[in-house]
Amino acid sequence: MRAVAGVWRWRRNPLRRATDRREAWVALAALLLMVAAAPALGWVCGSLTDDALQKSVRVQQARRHVTTAVVLHRAPEAPHFVTDPEVSSERTPQTLVVARWKAPDGTDRRGTVTTLSRRTGPGAEVEIWTDLDGRPALRPMDAPTAHTHAALAGFGAMLLAVGLIEVGRRLIVRRMVRGRYIRIDRAWAQAGPDWGRTGTGS
Structure with missing residues (x-):
C-alpha cells in the first residue's frame, strides 16, 4: 500500500513512469474499497443475517x-x-x-x-x-445470541472482502509489473546489441 503515496509524490517527478502512476492509482482504489466498500458489505451481510436469525428465533419460540x-x-x-x-x-x-x-x-x-x-x-x-x-x-435461540451470530457473520464478510480486494490488487500489480518487464526486454533486445559502440547510429 506504500504506492498510494506515489499518487501525490510522483505527480511532478520527471523520473516517474506511467506504470508507477497506474500502480499508485490501483493501490489507492483498493484502499478506498477496503475503507468504504468492505465495511458496507459487512454491515449489509450482518443485517440480512440478523433479520433471518430473528425470524428463526420467533419461529422457534412459537413452536417450542x-x-x-x-x-x-x-x-x-x-x-x-x-x-x-x-x-x-x-x-x-x-x-x-x-x-x-x-x-x-x-x-x-x-x-x-x-x-x-x-x-x-x-x-x-x-x-x-x-x-x-x-x-x-x-x-430456542434467544435474541442476544442471534445478534451475536449476525455480528460475527458481518465481521467475517468484511474481512473476506478486504482479503479479496488485496488479492485483486496484488494480481493487477503483478500483471502490470510483468508487462513492464516484457516491454523492457523488447526494448533492450532492439537497442542492446549496439549499446555503447562508437559510431552507433551513423
Whole structure:
C-alpha cells in the first residue's frame, strides 16, 4: 500500500513512469474499497443475517414450549454436563436425564432430555423444552445470541472482502509489473546489441 503515496509524490517527478502512476492509482482504489466498500458489505451481510436469525428465533419460540417432566434417572451413557450453543449463556451447565412427561394431547412421553436444574435425582420435577407434538426439543435461540451470530457473520464478510480486494490488487500489480518487464526486454533486445559502440547510429 506504500504506492498510494506515489499518487501525490510522483505527480511532478520527471523520473516517474506511467506504470508507477497506474500502480499508485490501483493501490489507492483498493484502499478506498477496503475503507468504504468492505465495511458496507459487512454491515449489509450482518443485517440480512440478523433479520433471518430473528425470524428463526420467533419461529422457534412459537413452536417450542416449556413443560414439566419427572426425572426417572440420569442418562448413564451421557456426560453429566453439556452446553447449549443456542443461548447466550453458553457455559450454563446442563444435565442429561431420562424423564417422563405429558404431551399437549395428554399422552405419556418418555425420553432423554436436558435440564438446567441441579435437582436431578429420581422423582425430581424439571422443566424441559418440547415441540408442538410433545417431543423433546432444544431450547430456542434467544435474541442476544442471534445478534451475536449476525455480528460475527458481518465481521467475517468484511474481512473476506478486504482479503479479496488485496488479492485483486496484488494480481493487477503483478500483471502490470510483468508487462513492464516484457516491454523492457523488447526494448533492450532492439537497442542492446549496439549499446555503447562508437559510431552507433551513423
